[in-house]
Amino acid sequence: MVKHISHIGIAVKDLEAGIAFYESLGLKLEGIEEVPSQKVKVAFLPCGDTRIELLCPTSEDSAVAKFIEKKGEGIQHLAFAVDNLPEALKESEEKGITLIDKEPRPGAHHADIAFLHPKSSYGVLIELCKEKGEK
Ligand code: CMX
16 A cells, blocks of 8 residues: 655744754755645655655644644654555555545645544554655
8 A cells, every 4th residue: 555655744843943954964955835724834855755844833723733732843744655545545444544534635745645543553643645746
């Protein structure tokens, strides 16, 4: 079902400071995007086949703001690329995994995304994502 790690979502309070840190490691900023449906502003920094996705909340009631409040800054989710997102969600549900999203929804980077609940995945919030333009 899973092809590769699409991105690692990291919650930050200050997007510019987060970008500066990863640039200091030698990564290059690919772009910054606002995702209103998720109430976040995101910055992507590719690293091989994977991207670092810095997530900065744009509203106090966003999932990322709640995460920072409870756990502090850090890894908020792990995103796996899949070929067929509706099929992957169906398969996950059949295997007894709790879905947060039963249907794909639009995410950053023109991808369709859906989340699996961390209670079903050993404490890790998992995003399944169908990257646009991917073969
Ligand atoms: N990773 C691991 N565990 C997490 C978590 C995360 N990111 N967020 C919450 N949890 C844990 C909490 O610690 C809590 O555990 P305990 O019951 O042991 O304390 C449990 O999950 C429930 O958490 P909660 O705070 O009561 O519930 P929330 O209202 O915070 O909802 C979640 C949690 C995962 C359902 C919600 O954050 C969600 O729907 N996330 C999906 C959307 C999202 O995260 N979007 C941001 C990224 C957007 C993007 O990439 O574009």
